[in-house]
Amino acid sequence: MLATVAVVIIIMVAGGFLAYQAINPPAPAPENITLRIWTHYTGNASNPIRAFIAEYMQLHPNIKIDYEAIDYDQMITKLPADFIAGNLPDIIHWGGTADLVTRGIVIPAPQDISDDVKAKFGDLGVELMSYGGKVYGYPDEAGNTIFIYNSEMFEKAGIANPPATWDELDQDLQKLSVFNQTGGTVQLGFGIPNAADENTAMWEVLVWSNGGEIYSQNPPRVLWNSTEAVEVTKLIRSWIDKGYVDPQWITYDQGIVKEKIASTIVASWFGHWVIELEAPEVYPKFKAAPVPYNPERATHGIGSGYAMGMYVTSQAKHPNEAWAFLKWLNGPWEGHNCTRMTAQIAEGVGMPSWDKTSHHPMYDTPWFKPFVEELRTPGHTKALPSLKGASEIEDILHKALEKIWFENADIKATLDEATAEANRILAENYPG
Amino acid sequence: MLDRRARRTLTAYLFILPVLVLLAVFVFGPVLFTFFISFFKWDFFTPPVFVGISQYVELFTQDQAFKTALYNNIWYTILEVSMTIGIALLLALGITERSNVLRVVYFTPVITSTVASALIWKYMYEPHYGLINYVLDFFTLPTSSWLLDPRTSLLSIALMDVWKGCGFYMMILLAGLKAIPSIYYDAARTDGASTWQQFKWVTIPLLKPTLLFVLIMSALGSFQVFTPVYMLTAGGPAFSSTTITFLIYKYAFNYFSMGRACAASVILTIIVLAISVFQMRMLREGGMMEY
Numbered sequence: 010m011l012a013t014v015a016v017v018i019i020i021m022v023a024g025g026f027l028a029y030q031a032i033n034p035p036a037p038a039p040e041n042i043t044l045r046i047w048t049h050y051t052g053n054a055s056n057p058i059r060a061f062i063a064e065y066m067q068l069h070p071n072i073k074i075d076y077e078a079i080d081y082d083q084m085i086t087k088l089p090a091d092f093i094a095g096n097l098p099d100i101i102h103w104g105g106t107a108d109l110v111t112r113g114i115v116i117p118a119p120q121d122i123s124d125d126v127k128a129k130f131g132d133l134g135v136e137l138m139s140y141g142g143k144v145y146g147y148p149d150e151a152g153n154t155i156f157i158y159n160s161e162m163f164e165k166a167g168i169a170n171p172p173a174t175w176d177e178l179d180q181d182l183q184k185l186s187v188f189n190q191t192g193g194t195v196q197l198g199f200g201i202p203n204a205a206d207e208n209t210a211m212w213e214v215l216v217w218s219n220g221g222e223i224y225s226q227n228p229p230r231v232l233w234n235s236t237e238a239v240e241v242t243k244l245i246r247s248w249i250d251k252g253y254v255d256p257q258w259i260t261y262d263q264g265i266v267k268e269k270i271a272s273t274i275v276a277s278w279f280g281h282w283v284i285e286l287e288a289p290e291v292y293p294k295f296k297a298a299p300v301p302y303n304p305e306r307a308t309h310g311i312g313s314g315y316a317m318g319m320y321v322t323s324q325a326k327h328p329n330e331a332w333a334f335l336k337w338l339n340g341p342w343e344g345h346n347c348t349r350m351t352a353q354i355a356e357g358v359g360m361p362s363w364d365k366t367s368h369h370p371m372y373d374t375p376w377f378k379p380f381v382e383e384l385r386t387p388g389h390t391k392a393l394p395s396l397k398g399a400s401e402i403e404d405i406l407h408k409a410l411e412k413i414w415f416e417n418a419d420i421k422a423t424l425d426e427a428t429a430e431a432n433r434i435l436a437e438n439y440p441g
Numbered sequence: 442m443l444d445r446r447a448r449r450t451l452t453a454y455l456f457i458l459p460v461l462v463l464l465a466v467f468v469f470g471p472v473l474f475t476f477f478i479s480f481f482k483w484d485f486f487t488p489p490v491f492v493g494i495s496q497y498v499e500l501f502t503q504d505q506a507f508k509t510a511l512y513n514n515i516w517y518t519i520l521e522v523s524m525t526i527g528i529a530l531l532l533a534l535g536i537t538e539r540s541n542v543l544r545v546v547y548f549t550p551v552i553t554s555t556v557a558s559a560l561i562w563k564y565m566y567e568p569h570y571g572l573i574n575y576v577l578d579f580f581t582l583p584t585s586s587w588l589l590d591p592r593t594s595l596l597s598i599a600l601m602d603v604w605k606g607c608g609f610y611m612m613i614l615l616a617g618l619k620a621i622p623s624i625y626y627d628a629a630r631t632d633g634a635s636t637w638q639q640f641k642w643v644t645i646p647l648l649k650p651t652l653l654f655v656l657i658m659s660a661l662g663s664f665q666v667f668t669p670v671y672m673l674t675a676g677g678p679a680f681s682s683t684t685i686t687f688l689i690y691k692y693a694f695n696y697f698s699m700g701r702a703c704a705a706s707v708i709l710t711i712i713v714l715a716i717s718v719f720q721m722r723m724l725r726e727g728g729m730m731e732y
Contacts, residue, residue, distance in 0.1 A: 085694045085695065086694050089485035089486065089694070089697065092485060092486055093485060108697075111487075112484060112485075112486035112487060112697070113486055113487065114486060203589075205675075205677075256589070256678070257568060257586035257589040257590055258568070258569070258589075259567065259568075259569075259589070263567065263569055263570060269569075398696070400695045400696055401695070401696040401698075404506075404691070404695070408506075408679055408680045411591075411677060411678045411679035411680075412679045414678075414679075415590070415591050415678050415679050415681075416591060416679060426505075430503075430505060433503065
């Protein structure tokens with residue numbers, strides 16, 4: 010009798026347990042996934058983000074993040090090859106939203122991510138990561154380009170403050186440019202950046218600081234032969250003729266670092282990655298300031314920004330997890346007054362980020378502070394629109410400017426020719 | 442059933458079949474694909490769009506960069522070939538009777554990595570701190586901005602390329618010189634010919650096939666120059682050193698204009714083929730038989 014009761018009770022308990030399990034099944038074990046991410050942060054530049062990735066993997070044991078650092082120049086050949094092979098990673102860190110979207114490389118952000126981006130980042134940063142009204146990723150590197158100068162060389166020339174206007178800049182360059190008895194150059198006041206993108210960026214910020222525009226909108230067309238643009242080109246050409254500028258100098262490594270060139274217009278990465286690494290004793294002498302402007306046409310200088318950002322690719326195996334990681338990476342970093350990605354951009358790359366509220370301790374340094382101030386002051390930073398064919402158009406401008414700097418080509422005619430060629434390409438991509 | 446001859450032929454083809462497959466996949470296939478894509482507008486990412494020969498027309502009529510590159514390439518070939526042949530011939534004549542050490546010295550640049558060589562030359566060409574200007578200045582000779590001057594950028598690249606390739610052509614010319622029987626020189630000396638006359642009337646005619654070979658090979662190589670341009674000047678300043686192969690790279694991987702890159706590649710192939718055909722025709726004539 011007792012045995013029978015025991016058996017009945019056991020059967021009832023077991024049945025009840027099984028019934029409970031059927032109604033409330035245990036949560037499935039999280040699927041183990043691997044997220045792949047490509048960035049161009051190699052070597053020490055990737056230290057912060059690698060630490061954050063390790064932290065994320067600890068918080069999410071089922072997620073493994075495979076970080077691949079690809080040199081900038083290699084990315085442009087790897088991207089198309091891997092796209093064709095269907096081998097793009099989940100997350101790619103790159104720039105040029107229009108190119109990435111129109112070629113089907115990246116996908117738009119879901120609504121919650123889009124809202125997060127708009128809440129955290131400045132209007133210009135959001136605009137650069139958007140196309141057709143949709144947000145496609147998180148902007149990070151602001152890379153704004155402003156005026157930098159060697160304060161010690163300025164002091165020795167009797168200049169107390171950096172120039173605010175073109176007239177002041179012209180006077181300062183005259184004092185800073187030193188020649189020997191035979192007319193050879195001992196020191197130059199200003200250096201034109203040698204690389205194509207930096208050369209054109211220098212010219213563009215001066216056009217903006219002269220009240221001009223680089224592009225018209227709807228449809229986009231270049232305005233390189235505008236009155237303001239021609240004035241800027243003539244100004245720089247006059248510096249070359251007066252000997253304040255020599256385009257045949259290697260501006261960064263030989264001019265700025267060896268204190269033979271007193272100033273230039275460049276982005277903030279230059280401070281750490283060129284000056285501090287090559288000549289740490291020279292780095293403290295360098296300061297930044299707003300771009301000098303022409304008061305007859307403008308009220309302040311305008312710097313140039315660009316946006317590199319993190320996108321989720323169209324071939325992502327785990328897009329939801331990828332967006333979740335990016336949201337976390339661009340979220341507040343506990344115990345710090347900035348996001349994790351802001352820390353990566355500041356410490357790893359030496360640039361401010363587009364995040365409008367973060368404050369990294371590096372932002373208080375004499376070098377960094379003006380870059381951040383210019384970036385966050387409304388109207389003091391502009392960016393070129395993200396357009397299809399941007400790379401070829403930039404090369405056309407670069408070639409035209411170099412013909413003017415090196416060969417003293419006719420300014421108006423050269424800019425007219427370059428404008429026509431660039432607009433021919435734009436008309437193919439944006440018929441209007 | 443196959444007869445014996447047919448079986449032997451089939452066996453031979455079977456032996457070379459693996460290589461033919463490799464050639465088809467990695468050489469002929471890409472060449473045909475390149476030709477095919479040159480008639481399409483394609484950016485790698487979106488489906489190709491057929492445009493016919495418009496990209497060829499565009500390269501010759503609207504693309505300033507291509508016309509500049511073609512012009513630069515012709516000038517580069519003239520510079521590089523003339524310097525290479527002149528210097529290689531002088532070296533070959535100079536070391537005919539010398540030790541093997543000099544041959545090793547002159548041949549070493551040939552086997553050195555082009556990238557490493559270009560980096561060293563880039564430092565040497567630096568206008569204010571480079572070795573070349575330092576030496577010139579030491580002897581109170583005029584200096585130059587070399588790579589940063591549009592007038593000298595192409596010449597600077599050619600000098601590096603000549604230094605790199607001279608040893609190879611020197612060895613070829615050396616072999617050609619050694620192949621000339623000494624009886625001709627003996628006969629010339631007996632007739633009272635001077636050294637210069639021997640060179641002009643014996644060496645040059647009998648060296649003609651080798652010289653033509655060197656001429657054509659160096660011309661073919663110069664039309665395909667890429668690494669020195671990429672490393673030393675990136676095609677600048679002001680596109681003054683942009684060559685066709687460098688421009689093809691830019692079309693494909695900077696501008697993502699693969700169709701245009703293929704069209705430019707086909708044009709380059711035609712130029713190279715024309716030079717090769719010229720070589721074959723010229724090598725059928727001349728040499729010791731004609732002499």
